[in-house]
Amino acid sequence: MTQSRKIIIDTDPGQDDAAAIFLALGSPEEIDLLGITTVAGNVPLALTSKNARIVCEWADKPGTKVFAGCDAPLSRPLVTAEHVHGKTGLDGPDLHEPTMPLQKQHGVDFIIETLRTEPAGTVTLCTLGPLTNIGQAFKTAPDIIDHVQEIVLMGGAYFEVGNITPAAEFNIYVDPEAAEIVFTSGLPITVMPLDVTHKVLTTAPRIQALRDLGTTAGTAMAEMVDFFERFDVEKYGSAGAPLHDPCVIAYLLKPELFQGRHINVEIETTSDLTLGMTVADWWGVSDRKPNAMFMGDVDADGFFALLTERIGRL
Secondary structure, eight states, X not given: OOOOEEEEEEEOOXXXXXXXXXXXXXXXXXXXXXXXXXXXXXXXXXXXXXXHHHHHHHTTOTTOOEEEOOSSOSSSOOOOOHHHHOSSSSOSSOOOOOOSOOOSSOHHHHHHHHHHHSOTTOEEEEEOSOSHHHHHXXXXXXXXXXXXXXXXXXXXXXXTOOSSXXXXXXXXXXXXXXXXXXXXXXXXXXXXXXXXXTTSBOOHHHHHHHHTTOSHHHHHHHHHXXXXXXXXXXXXXXXXXXXXXHHHHXXXXXXXXXXXXXXXXXXXXXXXXXXXXXXXXXXXXXXXXXXXXXXXXXXXXXXXXXXXXXXXXX
């Protein structure tokens, strides 16, 4: 029996964030979820903090600790994505008022304290939204950087280019300065860009499989996807919506589902035209040192089999 992996999920729920949280909560043998920190992103912080707790309650895991983090990027005004996720961020199912508490500690302080307390190199940071909380934690307490085992993040794009501007993916675009701190940290980084996430599409049979679970979490997920996919089907003409964020957790559970390259990734922070672009040296044409495992392909059927099975446990 391998030891379960200690993780912190940093998130801005978001329907696809909900899928990632469900996947982690449905995998207690492999994943020891130390806490969830929320960040402003898809919707403002008050809503992401509420939504994270709603998702934990749908999963029947009200003991999960949720901490509110930063309500704005490090040095820019907040850009949100209600046009994708709806006004609540979790449009689709009926939303209840969560009863589980929000922890009193600030999310960034929780990240710092946890990394200082746990044995060095044993905590993986799983980031599903803008990287503000992580950037702030590394700026405030640089001593914690060496304590991180790995950062697995959803963000960026190369071949698929941008989804919020022609050049940039949303999570990186919202706080490019925080992303730059993370990508220059020297830590092992695994990136789930749009190049991968656009290959895990919620087709009708895949949504039906979630609905057929007949559980609170399965039904909520199916209803969220019903709402969420209308945007991508309209925008990309695709068969369904890409479930971006659960790729992060799926990678921890079954890394063999993904293929990528260890390459250099730089973050554009100054250009008006390409702000927030992840400049990925996929072809190795620069002499810049590789700093990230940048995923390029995924076994979508294997991914959905895993997601459905784990949500079915909740």
